[in-house]
Amino acid sequence: MDRSQTIDELRGARNIPAFHLTAGHVVMAAVLLVLGYFLVWPVLLLLINSFNAASDWFVEPRVWGVRHWQNAFQRPGLLKSLGNTLLIWSLTVSFSFPIGVTIAWLLARTRVPFSHSLEFMFWISYMVPTLPTTIAWISLLDPDLGFINVALTKLGLFAQGPFNIFSVPGIVWANLMGHGIAIKVMLLTPAFRNMDSTLEEAARVGGAGNLRTLFRVTMPLMLPPMALVFALQLLRIFQSFETEYLLGVPFGFYVYSTKIYALIRDPVPNYGEATVLASMTLLVIALIIPLQRWILDRRRYTTITGSFKPGLIDLGRWNYVAFALIATLLFLLTIGPLCILVLGSFMTRIGYFMLGFTLDHWRLVLSDPVFTKALRTTLLLGTSAAVLSPLLFSVVAYIIVRTRLPGRRALDLMVWCAGAIPGILAGLGLLWLFIDTPGLNVLFGTIWALIIVVVVQGKTTGVNVMKGVFVQVGADMEEAARVSGAGWLRTYFRIWLPLLSPTLILVAVMNFVSAAGATGSIILLASRDTMTLSLMALELSSIAVSNREAASIISIFIIAMTVAGAVIVRAIGSRVGVRALARTSPIVENVAPLAGVQRP
């Protein structure tokens, strides 16, 4: 403001835009490189290595050829495993989708009592990893020893147990009882709740009855969110691992992920064909991503508003029937399996009631150094994911939403596409990355490899949820700080961090839970020394070991951790308000769009 200041200021000021731009570009380049290296490059490595025809990859130099591709097509069961993947998915979806839609509609649009609590229970059910529930259902439906089968034969109703969990219907059942139904309810209920009810009311005023309104107005309005959820589910085809591993392998039924695992963990590992199978899966995914993106980009036609209090439909007496049915289902999804696990953990031998109950399994497990180590590893992984992932991905989200740096669309797309890569493929890719890269191969077999996996695992959820918050909080808060004289750092620490903290904690807990429950993504990278609780439970309940009592005990620990996480999230959710709770669904399945959050 002084006249004498002018020249100095001009000199100093000249550097400012140049500096700003460079700093931004450097950060952008660094983020693109780091994420590209850990997200994209491993996937490319899979494709590249599938053409490495050397017979022993660890000793011989690379030889290019299609030998492994030829072998893969000749090996019986390899292509079939891809087909099996689709079979299980389509069977699961054809049951879970109608059920999920119905329940979501009942919870969101009718006067079913306690609908918010019921919704929250579905949410808990989704938080619990599928591994413990699958173990519980094995205890119930094992053909010889399952509690239900034992009970039915004891009662003389059947000569032999009628149910067999080790079958295709068994796998579908376990999927439905795992996340199959819960996730659809969780995603659709908030979307249905947000529908503008005046559209329905207009139909009622226009002379349409309940049913006519449902079919002529409500259903067409519900179609867009349903299409969205369906699109998101498309890529879950390839997510499953543990259920199929525990239930399919015993009767020789393989999906692509268990096949890859079997090929690599064979006494004579067949890395070549495993990588070819992975590459084929990638090609299928590459076909699905554009389809998914296409459906998701049409969401501008959805009529989701948040401003109307929905007029709810009164089903009269049926309110209570619906409540009873949903509550029963929830019991089967959550408390039921937990009870079975607790019961099983005290049985001398699961399924042999006459042998009585014992504390021996608890004593054995708790004094087992392998267990203590696994518990520590799990907590370490969970904590790393909880701390590092939100920080890293809030920066990425900030870049995408709040800056105009070149390359941010590429970043956005990269994060989205990487989210489509199933855990086992990402794990296999990282395996090659660690082995191939001179500096990184020391990480192989260490906890650091697993930490990298679980931190980047949270990318799509982390980025999309944080994007939503940046959009919602708006630029004003930041701009007001800048105008008030605060530089970048001060703005970040004094404005953004406090404003984001509830969401950051939310994301942290979600990452903790998903890291603690990780199986497919880390199983190829873990070693004896870096066993986690989930991997331990998986191994204990596999046919090779079949120590289901110990597996039950570990499952109880896993459930305890996740429920504690869910309760924390719930507490934060109620503090930051209803909208944040609605946002917790996208946290789980990368669906910021459903909570009304738009990409910039």
Add this chain to the structure above:
Amino acid sequence: MQNLSRKTDDTRRSDATAALDAQAAVRLRGLYKTYTGNAQPAVKDLSLDVCDGEIVTLLGPSGCGKTTTLRMVAGLEVPDAGEIYFGTRTVALSSRRIFIPPEKRNVGMVFQSYAIWPHMTVAENVAFPLKSHKFPRREIKDRVRKALELVGMAGYEDRPGPLLSGGQQQRVAFARALVTEPQVLLLDEPFSNLDAKLREQMRIEVKLLQKRLKIAVLFVTHDQIEALSLSNRIALMNAGVVQQQGPPRLLYEQPANEFVRDFVGRTILFKGRVQSGNPAGQMAIALDGAPDCVVFGRTYNSNGVKSGGSVYIAIRPEDVEILPALSNQVPSGMIAGTARATLFVGERIEYQVEVDGQRDFVIYGERHSPVEEGSKVWLKLRPDGHSAWSSDWLSDGAQR
């Protein structure tokens, strides 16, 4: 090398000119801004001065570039071309890539949403700029108290941001903007989120506050009443271009083009024919359908209003009086019509009036002497001080 030394020369020259006309607190010269992905520039060749103690308003419909201009002054947008000076200080000079970031400009700004940080109390919100600018701690406390007193929020220091009403948030936003005693205050539609009563009250308070502080205020609004009542000068913008700038009265009485005429205030467009003109630009215009009704007006732009030609004469509603017709003989200076519909809007009555040879008009009438719906009326026009136009701009929109 040669290039470099020439640049230095340029610097000296522009510094010299900057020092010469430094009386304006804010000077904008030839600002351009185009957002990526848009073909049309958001702001095009905008030049504007704001002097100390002056409220200058950027007025215009949404999307006209007024907020973009304000944000360029704040440093929140980088101009593609042009210069911004605060007094003698250069804050943006695109030809030499000079751009001072917002935190170094020391302006006060009130956002449309107020942007009260929800995780801070009132006092913390107001103290934030002081802490950013590293004021000594004792002074901070003192200044926060004074700023809150200034806006009438003393005693609310410990109230958390989210527990304030809209009006209180706005006061806090003003306190935060003024607490460092900036030379320039930027207001981005600060009243648009308030209800009508509170808005009127706040308008008066802002005017008083500004008179007391004697700072330069750049004010953005789409509300013409706000603009007319608060500003010393108005720059009316449309499609990124300033259409006219000057005191409110000038824009109201001597609009430079059809956009200004139709945006500021209401106009009633009568069709007529130029009878004669004098060298001073005054024209006598006979209205179509009432050759005896002659009014005087002038044109404020060079759009070719010719003697004997057909013209539009723009008359402000308050210059038209509606009277019940007393006979079939229309007195001179009046035009006859029929009141088709009457709308009682409280302070006045609005009549939809059908006039032979003209389109339908909405005429304001007094509350105390109503005219019967469907009856014949006479419209008495103020004889002079109107503006004449060769076109009605909007083919059907003269009444809008």
